[in-house]
Amino acid sequence: MRYLPLTDSDRGAMLSTIGVDSVDALFAELPDGEPTFELPNTQSEINVERAMNAFARENLSCSDVPSFLGAGNYRHHTPASLDHLIQRGEFLTAYTPYQPEISQGTLQTIYEFQSQVALMMDMEVANASMYDGATACAEAAAMACRVTKRSHVLMSGAVHPHYRDVTQTQLKHLGLEIECLAPDPIGVEDLIGRVSSDLACVVVQNPGFFGHLADLTALAEACHAEGVLLVACVAEPVSLGLVTPPGAMGADIVVGEGQSLAGPASFGGPGVGLFATQEKFLRQMPGRLCGETVDADGRRGFVLTLSTREQHIRREKATSNICTNSGLIALAFTIHMTLLGEAGFAQLAEVNHANAVTLATRLNNIGGVTVVPQTFFNEFAVTLPRPAAEVVEDLAAKGILGGVPVSRFYPQYEELANVMLVTATEMTNESDMEALVAGLGEALS
Secondary structure: OOOOOOOHHHHHHHHHHHOOOOHHHHHOOOOOOOOOOOOOOOOOHHHHHHHHHHHHHOOOOOOOOOEOOOOOOOOOOOOHHHHHHHOOHHHHOOOOOOOHHHOHHHHHHHHHHHHHHHHHHOOOEEOOOEOOHHHHHHHHHHHHHHHHOOOEEEEOOOOOHHHHHHHHHHHHOOOOEEEEOOOOOOOOOOOHHHOOOOEEEEEEEOOOOOOOOOOOHHHHHHHHHOOOEEEEEEOOHHHHHOOOOHHHHOOOEEEEEOHHHHOOOHHHOOOOEEEEEOHHHHHHOOOOEEEEEEOOOOOEEEEEEEOOOHHHOOHHHOOOOOOOOOHHHHHHHHHHHHHHHHHHHHHHHHHHHHHHHHHHHHHHOOOOOEEOOOOOOOEEEEEOOOOHHHHHHHHHHOOOEOOEEHHHOOOOOHHHOOEEEEEOOOOOOHHHHHHHHHHHHHHHO
16 A cells, blocks of 8 residues: 555544445445356467457447437447547547646647537537536536535436436435436426425436427426526437527536447447536536637637646545546547538438438337327337337347337336337438338237
């Protein structure tokens, strides 16, 4: 422990503060016994490559077969120029701007990222990214509690379950309370009726986990009348090319996941958290903020306008435990948005929605399949005559990634066992749709 300058007294004080008797007690939730791994002896490089390739072939890649997966992680086309640019040495090896005066390139790209996020969310200011959408959601809820000086959070049943779980975990250890409503596949929950003056914020998602699109204006007005903040999550940023942004509907904090515009799905990551708010809440926003200025000679330059408090050892006074940003993924997001431009972004959203509408119409004509009534963007829920998990496995055996069974996220709700989420993007073509319709028809016959 020569590099950790803590005395036994220091450690004792820390353990006493968090309420445990020993360091071992911090690991009490882990199962007893040492895990065992059946690992082979040392192998040559070529044999390792062969083994890993064999493992990879056991996966059904969404790039090789018709894929309708979504549920918070979306597959869009990644321009070749994007991959080329992010692999430039000055970008690929750069970390966060701890020496901002010599990180002008990094600071400028972060500034552009912030500008794009604020514009697409219709908010006044955005930070330099969070880890992912789930951590951004948790940080937003904690921030709302600081702003309102209240400790109770209400979360809609339409919020992604991963966002819900991470937020519950983080708020629990901050001594804050959260009430999560039951999953809402029909979109009938009454959030306005639950707004009261003891709430710090209401957390919603648009489009919702089950695909629903909602007008948040009335909810925002009800929240503001009681001094409550409205936090809106956006798991699919492409929707903002077509859907009214949360800021325009009165949201106070908007968070989201930028993965779908930053790179491939890749088993769920890596992600990049989007975080935007109103300027009056700037000092309570987690993370860092890059700004534009001029130097002593009048030349344009970029600076850390608001640096992370954690970076300067504020410890218990810090607003967040996040002191870094997903720099490379944020850069990829920025490059993709720049390549698209405003018109291209809107066109991409229109193609996504059109493909989803076409697919929903076709699926609704299959006996036993019912599209859950809703207004959606590029993802929607369907009910099947038997468990969706079984149907998904049957489709996978036919070389089709047919969708995501909701039971994967909510196994405790038997009424959701037959519900499946289906997504169509610009990557979905006519033959993909025909394959799903035919495969689903066979699987249900």
